[in-house]
Amino acid sequence: MPTNAPEPQPASEVSDKGAAAVRFRGVHKAFGDNVVLRDLDLNVEPGERVVIIGPSGSGKTTILRVLMTLERPDGGTITVGGRHLYHEEGRDGSLRPAGEKHIRSVRSDIGMVFQHFNLFPHMSALENIMLAPVQVHGKSKSEARALGLELLEKVGLAEHANHTPGELSGGQKQRVAIARSLATDPAVMLFDEVTSALDPELVGEVLSVLRDIAEEGSTTMLLVTHEMGFAREVADRVLMFDQGQILEDGTPEEILRNPQEQRTKDFLGAVFEH
Amino acid sequence: MTAAPPSTSISEAPAGGRHRRWYRDPGRLVPVLLVLLGFAVLASVEAPRGRFRTDVIAGRDEAFSFEFAVSIIAPLGRGLYTTARATVLAFTITLVLGLVLALLRRSGSRLVRWPAAFVIEFIRSTPILVQFIFFQQLVRAIDGVSLGAVQILILVLGVHYATYASEAYRAGIDSVPKGQWEAAIALNLSPLTTWTRIVIPQAVPNVLPTLGNYLVAALKDAPIAGPVLGVPGILFAATAIRGDTFRQVEPFLLAGAGFLLVSLPAAWLVRRLEARVAYERT
Ligand SMILES: Nc1ncnc2c1ncn2[C@@H]1O[C@H](COP(=O)(O)OP(=O)(O)O)[C@@H](O)[C@H]1O
Numbered sequence A: 001m002p003t004n005a006p007e008p009q010p011a012s013e014v015s016d017k018g019a020a021a022v023r024f025r026g027v028h029k030a031f032g033d034n035v036v037l038r039d040l041d042l043n044v045e046p047g048e049r050v051v052i053i054g055p056s057g058s059g060k061t062t063i064l065r066v067l068m069t070l071e072r073p074d075g076g077t078i079t080v081g082g083r084h085l086y087h088e089e090g091r092d093g094s095l096r097p098a099g100e101k102h103i104r105s106v107r108s109d110i111g112m113v114f115q116h117f118n119l120f121p122h123m124s125a126l127e128n129i130m131l132a133p134v135q136v137h138g139k140s141k142s143e144a145r146a147l148g149l150e151l152l153e154k155v156g157l158a159e160h161a162n163h164t165p166g167e168l169s170g171g172q173k174q175r176v177a178i179a180r181s182l183a184t185d186p187a188v189m190l191f192d193e194v195t196s197a198l199d200p201e202l203v204g205e206v207l208s209v210l211r212d213i214a215e216e217g218s219t220t221m222l223l224v225t226h227e228m229g230f231a232r233e234v235a236d237r238v239l240m241f242d243q244g245q246i247l248e249d250g251t252p253e254e255i256l257r258n259p260q261e262q263r264t265k266d267f268l269g270a271v272f273e274h
Numbered sequence B: 001m002t003a004a005p006p007s008t009s010i011s012e013a014p015a016g017g018r019h020r021r022w023y024r025d026p027g028r029l030v031p032v033l034l035v036l037l038g039f040a041v042l043a044s045v046e047a048p049r050g051r052f053r054t055d056v057i058a059g060r061d062e063a064f065s066f067e068f069a070v071s072i073i074a075p076l077g078r079g080l081y082t083t084a085r086a087t088v089l090a091f092t093i094t095l096v097l098g099l100v101l102a103l104l105r106r107s108g109s110r111l112v113r114w115p116a117a118f119v120i121e122f123i124r125s126t127p128i129l130v131q132f133i134f135f136q137q138l139v140r141a142i143d144g145v146s147l148g149a150v151q152i153l154i155l156v157l158g159v160h161y162a163t164y165a166s167e168a169y170r171a172g173i174d175s176v177p178k179g180q181w182e183a184a185i186a187l188n189l190s191p192l193t194t195w196t197r198i199v200i201p202q203a204v205p206n207v208l209p210t211l212g213n214y215l216v217a218a219l220k221d222a223p224i225a226g227p228v229l230g231v232p233g234i235l236f237a238a239t240a241i242r243g244d245t246f247r248q249v250e251p252f253l254l255a256g257a258g259f260l261l262v263s264l265p266a267a268w269l270v271r272r273l274e275a276r277v278a279y280e281r282t
């Protein structure tokens, strides 16, 4: 609820439309005394694939959740495709806290895939995927069904359309969840450790779907993951996150092979040990 | 597409059966029809006319008289029908109003939440007998409103159990994992869609066992109103027969059996319903 609305920033900084897919400016988020995001600035270009790494509790999930509007920031501004997420812009460029309607409208550009899938257990795989296209995008049942089947095909689950999540393996569930998010055609997709709840032998099938999405190239992707091989392969950029701030920002080569900061080295050392 | 779906054995079996309509399944359809038929038979019996008389007068000293028992089945059956029908109608109110109260109590606005909580707690913590009498007097006091005894029974019983049901619904709603709400936000579903398509369908199966118990409890509470309001229900009928014949073993024994006749199938139906709406939680 925008009672604790972020401090507006000068409008000149964000009025260049068509610029960043995602832009954080001075974003601040605390849970009680625990400051999780400190004055965070972040730019993600359209179509860019950004992998976020960092130790547990450093605030990686919170970045994605704030962007998905699952948490409200305490301060700063966020734009998605040039539009303010939590603010409405007056004619004179001044910012005021946005209402639910505005937030919903901007939010339609964002999709998220969760660590624990969060599929709707009382619906079949196909119904999970069809729900938003029918209810939110006003598609007809048959259009949505065609789209759903196409997406299930794409994630390799065409013959599981009528199965409920309870009848699917973890890897299959996560692929359905990805298809469900794709069905809303978001410009920006967020992936929060989407393979870490899976048995090791099921990780590959999910990563392969992510690779396919990345190869198509038009979707902006923000991925939190500990799969460093995958990060190196897919990412345009890697962000090393620590204590609510970006510690290092560079190409996968720079960050993963040749980190500058001691804490990045320690973190990567710990990850590769496993 | 490189990811090959590992085909598991469970993946084949339930695909077709899951979405078969319940009425296509004889195992479900037949009992439902039997219960409906029972109600229809009871309903078709001539409406009660005040007193319950039977031509068979058994001697006072006699032991259980089978002939006498058979002769009072019809008036008791009519009473049972009145009681059961009032309970079913009352419970319809319970199911809907209970959900509304639960939603009001979860409202973001204190102006809504607090009065709802007060009404729920107030009704839950006063005896239903008092509520019957109070409501009857209230109806009498208000000009232009006239409700029959059965209507008062239905309203009071329905509202009384709605306050219990609202707490059950609330627990059911709270049992829906946070991740479900978050997935709904990530898909940009409207609040209405989130409630009707995601939350309520998952909350209701969790609530069904409790609601089933309340239905049986309501059935047992319904005849309490009989003597107070003058509802010609089953206990009222049994009492009338005792008054006429000075025999109480047969009418009250049969009345008890009558309750079983309704509550056992009701409990069984609720269990079947539970099994039907259950889904594997993930
Ligand atoms: N809803 C919440 N309430 C309180 N503290 C939270 C909440 N969500 C996250 N935190 C805290 O914020 C910090 C960052 O969490 P998170 O963003 O999940 O980190 P990461 O994903 O990098 O492991 C942690 O200290 C965590 O305990």
Ligand SMILES: [Mg+2]
Pocket (backbone or CB within 6 Å): A060, A061, A062, A193
């Ligand atoms: Mg996390």
